[in-house]
Amino acid sequence: xxxxxxxxxVTSLVSIVAYGLYRSRGSNTVDRYLLAGRTMPxxxxxxxxxxxxxxxxTFISTTGQSYIDGMRFVQFYFGLPIAMVIICAIAVPAFxxxxxxxxxxxxxxxxxxxxxxxxxxxxxxxxxxxxxxTIYAPAIVLSVILGWPERVTTMIMGVTVVTYTVLGGIxxxxxxxxxxxxxxxxxxxxxxVTVIVLLPHSISFGDAVYLxxxxxxxxxxxTNFDWKDNYNLWSGLLGGxxxxxxxxxxxxxxxxxxxxxxxxxxxxxxxxxxxxxxxPMQFFILFIGAMVFVFYxxxxxxxxxxxxxxxxxxxxxxxxxxxxxxxxxxAHRRVAAAALAAAHHEGDSAGEARELSAYRAAQAxxxxxxxxxxRLVELSGGGKGFKDTxxxxxxxxxxxxxxxxxxxxxxxxxxATMSASSGEINSLATVxxxxxxxxxxxxxxxxxxxxLASRVATLFWGAYAVLFAGWGKRLGSLIVAVNVxxxxxxxxxxxxxxxxxxxxxxxxxxxxxxxxxGEAAIFSAFLFTSISWLWYNVIGCGVVVLVALAxxxxxxxxxxPPARARA
Amino acid sequence: MSAERDDAPPxxxxxxxxxxxxxxxxxxxxxxxxxxxxxxx
Numbered sequence: 275x276x277x278x279x280x281x282x283x284v285t286s287l288v289s290i291v292a293y294g295l296y297r298s299r300g301s302n303t304v305d306r307y308l309l310a311g312r313t314m315p316x317x318x319x320x321x322x323x324x325x326x327x328x329x330x331x332t333f334i335s336t337t338g339q340s341y342i343d344g345m346r347f348v349q350f351y352f353g354l355p356i357a358m359v360i361i362c363a364i365a366v367p368a369f370x371x372x373x374x375x376x377x378x379x380x381x382x383x384x385x386x387x388x389x390x391x392x393x394x395x396x397x398x399x400x401x402x403x404x405x406x407x408t409i410y411a412p413a414i415v416l417s418v419i420l421g422w423p424e425r426v427t428t429m430i431m432g433v434t435v436v437t438y439t440v441l442g443g444i445x446x447x448x449x450x451x452x453x454x455x456x457x458x459x460x461x462x463x464x465x466x467v468t469v470i471v472l473l474p475h476s477i478s479f480g481d482a483v484y485l486x487x488x489x490x491x492x493x494x495x496x497t498n499f500d501w502k503d504n505y506n507l508w509s510g511l512l513g514g515x516x517x518x519x520x521x522x523x524x525x526x527x528x529x530x531x532x533x534x535x536x537x538x539x540x541x542x543x544x545x546x547x548x549x550x551x552x553x554p555m556q557f558f559i560l561f562i563g564a565m566v567f568v569f570y571x572x573x574x575x576x577x578x579x580x581x582x583x584x585x586x587x588x589x590x591x592x593x594x595x596x597x598x599x600x601x602x603x604x605a606h607r608r609v610a611a612a613a614l615a616a617a618h619h620e621g622d623s624a625g626e627a628r629e630l631s632a633y634r635a636a637q638a639x640x641x642x643x644x645x646x647x648x649r650l651v652e653l654s655g656g657g658k659g660f661k662d663t664x665x666x667x668x669x670x671x672x673x674x675x676x677x678x679x680x681x682x683x684x685x686x687x688x689x690a691t692m693s694a695s696s697g698e699i700n701s702l703a704t705v706x707x708x709x710x711x712x713x714x715x716x717x718x719x720x721x722x723x724x725x726l727a728s729r730v731a732t733l734f735w736g737a738y739a740v741l742f743a744g745w746g747k748r749l750g751s752l753i754v755a756v757n758v759x760x761x762x763x764x765x766x767x768x769x770x771x772x773x774x775x776x777x778x779x780x781x782x783x784x785x786x787x788x789x790x791x792g793e794a795a796i797f798s799a800f801l802f803t804s805i806s807w808l809w810y811n812v813i814g815c816g817v818v819v820l821v822a823l824a825x826x827x828x829x830x831x832x833x834x835p836p837a838r839a840r841a
Numbered sequence: 842m843s844a845e846r847d848d849a850p851p852x853x854x855x856x857x858x859x860x861x862x863x864x865x866x867x868x869x870x871x872x873x874x875x876x877x878x879x880x881x882x
Binding site for chain 1: 856864871880
């Protein structure tokens with residue numbers, strides 16, 4: 275990082291926060307602090323929804339994933355437009371007309387207090403776990419890449435987020451998200467243009483795309499079906515639909531974004547914007563990763579992108595042989611790639627077939643050497659299941675991007691972390707206040723008291739996220755488990771909302787029992803099968819609905835009218 | 842509880858048509874990606 279990079283980074287971050295705070299003036303009532311007085315325009319909500327969903331890991335990890343595995347990750351988002359249409363048609367008008375602050379408040383109107391309470395607790399557990407991870411994951415990567423202590427990167431992001439979220443409430447969060455998405459778009463476009471410009475003069479953009487495809491990096495659609503495979507057309511369409519229904523329909527961190535809309539139409543438009551824009555955006559990010567792969571065809575990449583782990587294995591006896599094998603494979607791949615591009619240009623089919631075979635053989639050899647290096651990290655105590663995917667893009671950025679652009683891309687990572695984290699902290703505070711504190715602890719206090727309590731709850735969850743992030747390294751491989759745990763709760767929440775919207779005869783006790791059964795089914799799938807986590811939402815939702823329907827029709831007394839308790 | 846008015850969308854006249862347009866768009870995107878994959882495999 276040079277002076278110009280620092281100027282770009284600091285200017286970006288300060289302007290984002292200042293603009294968010296400026297737009298949040300007057301957030302002095304609960305309605306304004308938590309829901310922006312229901313005045314937000316669709317485009318602000320749309321960008322806020324996009325920013326909240328896209329954490330820094332999305333950019334760091336997705337580009338790395340494309341470099342290693344190709345673009346098939348984009349299929350994960352194929353269910354999103356379907357989910358958005360369903361949510362726009364059913365959930366948005368229901369939430370708006372009920373004038374609720376949280377999705378779970380709606381469940382008490384529809385079922386009873388215990389169902390609302392269970393859903394709120396499930397949300398707090400699930401989102402609370404990921405709040406720390408949202409800050410921790412990019413903090414550790416930035417720390418390694420920039421050479422700063424982890425505490426510094428954690429504190430910069432944590433303190434900034436907590437400050438504007440506590441002071442400005444959801445208005446500050448939303449308007450900051452708008453700015454953050456602008457910085458993110460700008461940074462991504464700059465990264466793609468730069469990587470293409472940095473390719474050798476003999477390699478055109480068309481050649482680069484051809485070489486990426488020949489190495490299997492442009493596999494955007496794979497039609498094979500496998501229960502254990504996260505990313506194929508079918509898991510994306512079906513599993514993805516259920517996942518995004520859960521995320522955008524039942525997760526307060528997203529629901530709260532579109533509850534701030536000034537009308538049903540504005541809220542719907544914000545979600546439909548995401549339905550249309552999200553897949554191309556992910557495609558674009560993955561394409562950057564594929565182009566970084568092509569860049570490294572002609573520039574020697576390191577054996578491992580995480581320098582600390584590379585240093586760790588360099589003293590091992592096995593290292594020289596692995597490094598030599600990797601270097602030889604890279605040299606062969608470089609020659610084959612240039613020859614393949616030339617043969618493709620000249621329309622030499624026989625030469626193209628020959629060079630393609632050599633190119634793929636060299637790639638397979640390089641992959642093999644890289645896998646050996648990753649195993650050596652494990653053997654050297656570097657952590658089980660080590661992968662350096664998250665370090666690929668930022669290594670490229672810090673080594674090869676021109677001065678100024680490095681600062682911009684680092685600002686993208688900070689911005690993405692802050693937008694995702696502020697949304698999480700804000701929603702955790704809202705559920706804590708509305709569904710726990712105001713419902714069960716202090717039911718009739720002044721508006722001023724609840725605004726103060728909201729700020730305290732925001733501060734609490736912000737401090738929790740930063741502390742959790744600070745302890746992240748000590749959690750070690752549990753971090754991976756925390757990520758999986760997040761996917762264990764959505765299915766039963768979704769099932770409960772499906773019952774609320776789609777089955778009028780089902781009442782509170784049946785829904786409550788269904789949620790418990792749904793959680794049991796998801797945990798059984800997690801513990802005793804190897805089914806991909808993307809299917810947990812389908813399983814959980816299905817079990818919740820079936821059990822609740824069985825109770826409803828086997829025990830008719832469960833169909834008595836619900837109590838109309840409100841917070 | 843006052844019911845909020847469900848306005849018409851700013852384009853295509855009815856929400857059902859807007860939803861259908863989004864789903865048609867999804868089908869077009871998947872088809873385009875499939876062709877892209879086949880073209881560069």
